[in-house]
Amino acid sequence: MSAPGGGARRTTAARRGLGSGVTWALVVVLAATFIGPLTWMGLTSLKSYGEATSSPPTLWPAEIDLSAYERLLSLDGQYPVLRWFLNSLLASSLHTVLVLAVASTAAFALARMRFRGRGLIFGVIVSTLFLPAFVFLMPNYLTIDALGWIDSVWALVVPGAAGAFGVFFLRQFFVGLPVELEEAAALDGANQWGVFTRVVLPNTRPALATLAVLAFLGNWNDYIWPVYVLFSPERLTLPAGLKLLQGAYVTDFPSIMAGAVVASVPVIVLFVLTQRFIIEGVARSGLKG
């Protein structure tokens, strides 16, 4: 699946390949299309308000103006972007840990154990895959309200943690593990918990890493739910905060873009570091059938 590995084929393919000039032109145009707007976001965040709203616009900031960041990166103040960043980080990290814990144990039981009701449980989990997410929003809002979790981090951490995707995803990998590994461990005296923690989990690390990254990204980027369950400005996550910033700053684009930079740099770094896991995870999600 990964690019290297086809050395011999690569040379022949390159020879018959697209004319290299045209190829490079297309590569540059495509890359500019996808990187350009993000670069513009970063450059704008470094401009003064006057420069960002001048016509015609400048490409590079005439002088680097960090006042947008100074305004945003305080822990209090009206729009505490640094606090939103910490809120997002805490919520997404806790959510990721919870997803891994509950999805891996459940997937292990469904992949490796025989028990009464397994088919039924599996059927119920499958059937909820066909319900769109918006169906759950209002009843879950009431449940969160009843639990006293409105405006708290738990509202962000717990409700999405029992998605069917994580269980399906891990189950695929657990089923693929050779049973002999587990039998050997069992003969050595390991009980099911021992088999799970000492055989299954260590042998499926890439799958667990993939699920972790996808869970983190999904939670970090979630928009609708935080907008409705969080109220206090100091409790918001970055996506909900960006909506607030946009409403407050209107045309103060350097400030809004600075907020967007704070929201996107962590996921871009995560993507660069874990690209392989993310792309592999997405590719596999389409290859189930």
Add this chain to the structure above:
Amino acid sequence: MSAATAPVAPAPRPPGAAGPAPGGRRRPLRRGAWWTPYVFLAPFAAIFGTFVAFPAVRGIWMSLHDWDYLMPSKPFVGLGNYADLFDPTSVVFQKFWDGMAATGVFVVASVPVLLTVPLLLAMALNRKFPGRTFLRAVVFLPYVLGVAVVGVLFRFVLDPNLGVLNHLLHVTRLDRLLHALGAGDPVPWLTAQPWAWISLVGVTVWWTLGFNMIIYLAGLQDVPPELYDAAKVDGASARQRFRHVTLPGLRPVLAFVLTMTVLASANMFGQSDLMTNGGPGTSTRTALMVILDTGLGQYKMGAAAAMGYLLSIGLGIVSIVNFVALRERGGTRRPRRARRAS
């Protein structure tokens, strides 16, 4: 007393005790106590039950009541909430169907682009050339950003007066073409139709195209190369190879991408919320915006739940039609190549 305790025949093993269970060797799939699997399932089941299964049922129940968050009594109204959605004289009728129409426009406009452009890109990137891996990552990159970042960024880029897009169009003189097509000056990307729809579709394509492309790429790599070689030997042109090898080989993947894309487009919310705020007028106010405003803005949760279920029934029907249409014809199963370990 002592007589009673002595012959307590073989003590029953404490269930779940460490060590291989007696039955372990005979049936390796069932070790440990009978309740061990349930213990493993319990944490997932607790959250799943509370936040997936229960709300799915409660939502139906709410939709059958005049459920107003602010009212103490929530009388049963049967299918009344659903009937209201089909009654032109009811309060909710107009805004619900306006929302459905907006969502419909977005689905119809975005899905064809999101099916074809990523396929073309995937086919281009499936060839080997320098920069391929980099390009694949770059095209996918926007997908890891949230809709909030994408929304505020393009609200700025597309701003008629301050946005860089209109400036670039002006510099390259392409704005004359748009003026000839009837666009105002500056081009009102977010404040007049059809430009607002073009913007929302374009931004969504920019944002999510990489996701579909990656799935297509994985599918393309599952089409056996022998088939292409055989087609070439038979003298098939590139167009014929695409038509008779690539497309049939991708059919299951196409069904998946189509279904996922329709669902994602039908769930459109953030782009309109952040870029056009539902405007101009209410033309880009999607069904999801109407549902959430009704339920969590005005607290009329019974009506909103009915809208949500009606929309999901519609989506369910569309998904089934898509799937059957793409799955059944020919009925060729794609041969699975060697299992990819990860």
